[in-house]
Amino acid sequence: MKIAVEVKGLRKSFVSGWWKRKKKVALKGVDLTVPEGAFWGILGPNGAGKTTLLSVISSLLTPEEGEVRVFGKDIRTHGYEICRHINLSSGHANFLWSMTVRENLAYYAMLYGLSGRPLAAKLDELLDLFELKDFAKVRFDELSTGTKQKLSLSKALVNNPKLLLLDEPSVGLDPDVARRMRETIRQVHDRNGTTILMTTHNMREAEQLCEEVAFIKDGTIKAFGKPLDLKRHLRLGDTIRISYRGSLSLPPLQDTPWVYALQVDDSSCRILVDDHHQRLPKVLELFIGQEISIQDIRIQESDLEDVFIAFSR
Ligand SMILES: Nc1ncnc2c1ncn2[C@@H]1O[C@H](COP(=O)(O)OP(=O)(O)OP(=O)(O)O)[C@@H](O)[C@H]1O
Ligand SMILES: [Mg+2]
Known part of the structure; x- marks a missing residue:
């Protein structure tokens, strides 16, 4: 079995405040081994540490203690290499407000080296996949929450990631759009064998999409397994x-x-x-x-x- 993500003894804390320094330990020794091709859920109450965990795996945050390996490589030493194969979509994403949907997508695709015809083909494919064609020329700040969310998901696929990290992908979506979005995510997973780690507060969504789920609370994984086994x-x-x-x-x-x-x-x-x-x-x-x-x-x-x-x- 090939391993996509291996997290061992991960600790991460935040220090805030300039006068009285406050320390918050967000992850207190997390262990998680995700096989390639898995679709797993990271569940837990507000403030449990889910976003922090995805941020460390995607190398947006550095681990304080412990080890994080993605496709066998340490994110501290091989961050640049790993980033080519992963992508993250956040439910609360922000894009350049004055650029259109297509321009924003093009910007991210170019960061991964796409240009010319391959770039145009990729943009058309993603606009089609997420039903964004009608919004291609609409500025980001004029979009509804649901359409912003679709843009965030399509942005996360510009580099055909082998590992896709989804942080609350359906937050703020109406039930119909959420259902179609779930179908698209499943399609991406099934067709490309993409490993997916997803956080969600929607338990039906987790039950429908995730093969296994990890429950995280107060920065530690409390339980892990198939939904039926946990029941x-x-x-x-x-x-x-x-x-x-x-x-x-x-x-x-x-x-x-x-x-x-x-x-x-x-x-x-x-x-x-x-x-x-x-x-x-x-x-x-x-x-x-x-x-x-x-x-x-x-x-x-x-x-x-x-x-x-x-x-x-
Ligand atoms: N930049 C930061 N500065 C200070 N504390 C932070 C920061 N980011 C997160 N925290 C704290 O770390 C803990 C974990 O936060 P995190 O965002 O990972 O939780 P979460 O499980 O994603 O919650 P939610 O379900 O609300 O999205 C929380 O107590 C949060 O207040
Ligand atoms: Mg979060």
Whole structure:
């Protein structure tokens, strides 16, 4: 397995204030190994250290302690070389306000050495990919938040990065634009095998796009894994709610390891199970065995949002 990013014992602090100096430790020994081609999420509450982590990996900030390697190379000694293969898009990006969308894109593409026909072809490709053609001649300061965001994403692809760092890519986007933006990001990942590290506060977005997620809080990674495994680890489970007619007995479920909680009333029951896809047939077998007539079945799945809340507490 080839490694795209290797972070070991990373510490980073900020010192602010000119009279009374205040020190804030943003990252307190972060370890993370990201394989090439992965699409991972970095989640966590405000101020957890997510943007700081992406900024260090993209060499915008220097590490204070620890080691950061990108495609096997140390960012302290090979920063220039690494920068050719990575790019970052921030949800709060700022561009040269008086230049148009096309001019801004051209500016960044030229920084990576593009000129002439290859430059024009690249700009056309990106304007097309992010549906920016109609805005090509519009000045940055006249754009809506969503269009600025699209420009930020297209700018991040001018160098065909092998590693793409996305800091809250869908912040401020309407649901329709956000969905199309997610599809485009997934397309970039699937077609080019781009390694992507993305921060987001949108848990549905993380669940849809990210194969694995790291939860960061107070500058340390608290948990890491596939969304489903994290749900299992926290025993969050899914609730199966059944309304029925008749006299029900559910003792066989009481000592079952995949049942986390059980509550039976006169005409309804709530069963908290590890995974409803697997367990619903078994639960229904019990009802059928006792010839109980089922009136209604409702399932409430726990999701990454529940995992987020559990880790953020
Ligand atoms: N330039 C800076 N000067 C001083 N403190 C900073 C600076 N940048 C970040 N911090 C502090 O470092 C900590 C981590 O900030 P960071 O921006 O990485 O958090 P985050 O997880 O991205 O939060 P959010 O979800 O709000 O974007 C915060 O306490 C923040 O106040
Ligand atoms: Mg941030």
